[in-house]
Amino acid sequence: MKLAEAKAEFIQAWGTLGSSWGINRTMSQIHALLIVSPKPMSAEEIMDELKISRGNANMNIRALMDWNLVKKQLIPGERKEYFSAGKDIVEVARQIAKERKRREIDPILEVMESLKKVEGTDQETEDFKKVITELGDFTQKVESTLDKFIRSDKNWFYKTAIKLMS
Amino acid sequence: MKLAEAKAEFIQAWGTLGSSWGINRTMSQIHALLIVSPKPMSAEEIMDELKISRGNANMNIRALMDWNLVKKQLIPGERKEYFSAGKDIVEVARQIAKERKRREIDPILEVMESLKKVEGTDQETEDFKKVITELGDFTQKVESTLDKFIRSDKNWFYKTAIKLMS
DNA sequence: CTTATCTTTCAGAAATAATTGAAAGTTTAG
DNA sequence: CTAAACTTTCAATTATTTCTGAAAGATAAG
Structure with a gap:
């Protein structure tokens, strides 16, 4: 080729x-x-x-x-x-992660937060709150991990990925 | 509300x-x-x-x-x-990761692999190979990490995310 | 100032994706 | 078997996104 x-x-x-x-x-x-x-x-x-x-x-x-x-x-x-x-792929990935986080994840986190304020103590409401809370927690964790990635030194990702795979 | x-x-x-x-x-x-x-x-x-x-x-x-x-x-x-x-959010995320990996990441990895076969030893070709190889390596790492996540037990993600953040 | 070069804008056109609804297809009850 | 209840398909329509190209807007050289 x-x-x-x-x-x-x-x-x-x-x-x-x-x-x-x-x-x-x-x-x-x-x-x-x-x-x-x-x-x-x-x-x-x-x-x-x-x-x-x-x-x-x-x-x-x-x-x-x-x-x-x-x-x-x-x-x-x-x-x-x-x-x-930029030709440094890790840097490119980091930049994309940063922007998508800011543009798409942050806004939905705010929505999740506000939805926790729903009124009611019946079972259905409690179940809803539970799902929303779990979703918010999960998204937070993803965010934090991305943050770490975004702020990390150039080799963090490779080192960490190797560690996680072992 | x-x-x-x-x-x-x-x-x-x-x-x-x-x-x-x-x-x-x-x-x-x-x-x-x-x-x-x-x-x-x-x-x-x-x-x-x-x-x-x-x-x-x-x-x-x-x-x-x-x-x-x-x-x-x-x-x-x-x-x-x-x-x-399913209402287990971690499970849902895992399933989505699994499908997107299969549908979108795996195919591009194949393409990357095939592009390494490009002919030539001049500087421009070497540079191209380098970028493609780095991109492939990076994608592999993401894949492996996703694989681990997909196959892991329910709490792996939370535990690992906490560890990474520290 | 005037002109040539280059960049930005944006309304309309084209391409793509999503949606409808009616007809065809299936399945089960009687 | 026949009819009713339900599901699937798909051609046509509608909505959304992307792209074009010409015109307007900059900027710098002469």
């Missing part, structure tokens, strides 16, 4: 994975493209490579910057803006 | 969370509804509660059964089929 072919396949696979986890396909693809690109790319180059429109490229590049997954690189003497993605 | 209201809000929140993680909103809502229902429900009752069509209800109930999140309950003397969801 040729390099160009492998890259294309990687970009494709990454886009599919992203979209099955609720992330826009193009956004994942641009991210993948920048991860495997040896040098920063301009919007134009990204458009050409992925065969997408200017608007689409611009919008998703900005989303990736919002997620702190892509950085703008200003090349001296160049008018255009160039973009690059 | 009244119980019925709290349940409705929970169902709504769960649906939203699901859809931002790539799971059909109705599927998540039916799951939530069954989790907080004290007794098994028929398709008819689910349709009424969530104001959805028969076809939609049927399709998503079946999807939930595919995911092993919902079980058919045959009530003696009743013609209708009734459905119930």
Whole structure:
């Protein structure tokens, strides 16, 4: 398999994975493209490579910057803006975990918390509270573990994962 | 807040969370509804509660059964089929982890593996292989940790999470 | 200031996903 | 067997998300 072919396949696979986890396909693809690109790319180059429109490229590049997954690189003497993605996978995973936690887990935790305030002492209400409380506790634990991961040093994950598997 | 209201809000929140993680909103809502229902429900009752069509209800109930999140309950003397969801949250999370791993992580691991076979020894190819290998290794670690979680006893997660946080 | 280069915006178009509802299929009771 | 009760299927519709491309907005060079 040729390099160009492998890259294309990687970009494709990454886009599919992203979209099955609720992330826009193009956004994942641009991210993948920048991860495997040896040098920063301009919007134009990204458009050409992925065969997408200017608007689409611009919008998703900005989303990736919002997620702190892509950085703008200003090349001296160049008018255009160039973009690059971090290639340290653990760092990338950490960043994604951080953002999804903030955007999706934190809000639901608040809802769970507020639902514990439901009135009533009958069995059905108690059962409901129990489920909600367990769900909240579980989510808290996941959060805490993610927090640890997010704040940890670069090798923590590998070391810990090995420990957990033993 | 009244119980019925709290349940409705929970169902709504769960649906939203699901859809931002790539799971059909109705599927998540039916799951939530069954989790907080004290007794098994028929398709008819689910349709009424969530104001959805028969076809939609049927399709998503079946999807939930595919995911092993919902079980058919045959009530003696009743013609209708009734459905119930497991209420042990750790068990539910484990089941979801198991299915998503199988459906989405395993396939991408295969792709990663095949991409390592790319030809060439130039710098760009070496860099590509490095990224792909790291990504594969990382995904493997996540997989292994999930496996451990999936196969573990009911309290493993809580105990381990506490340990990791210390 | 004017022009050329580049970026952003956004309304409409296209693509994708979810939903409906009626018809067909099944199962069980009588 | 026949009819009633229930479930499944699926073509058509509706809703949602994504994408396009042209126009407007910046920015810097000349």
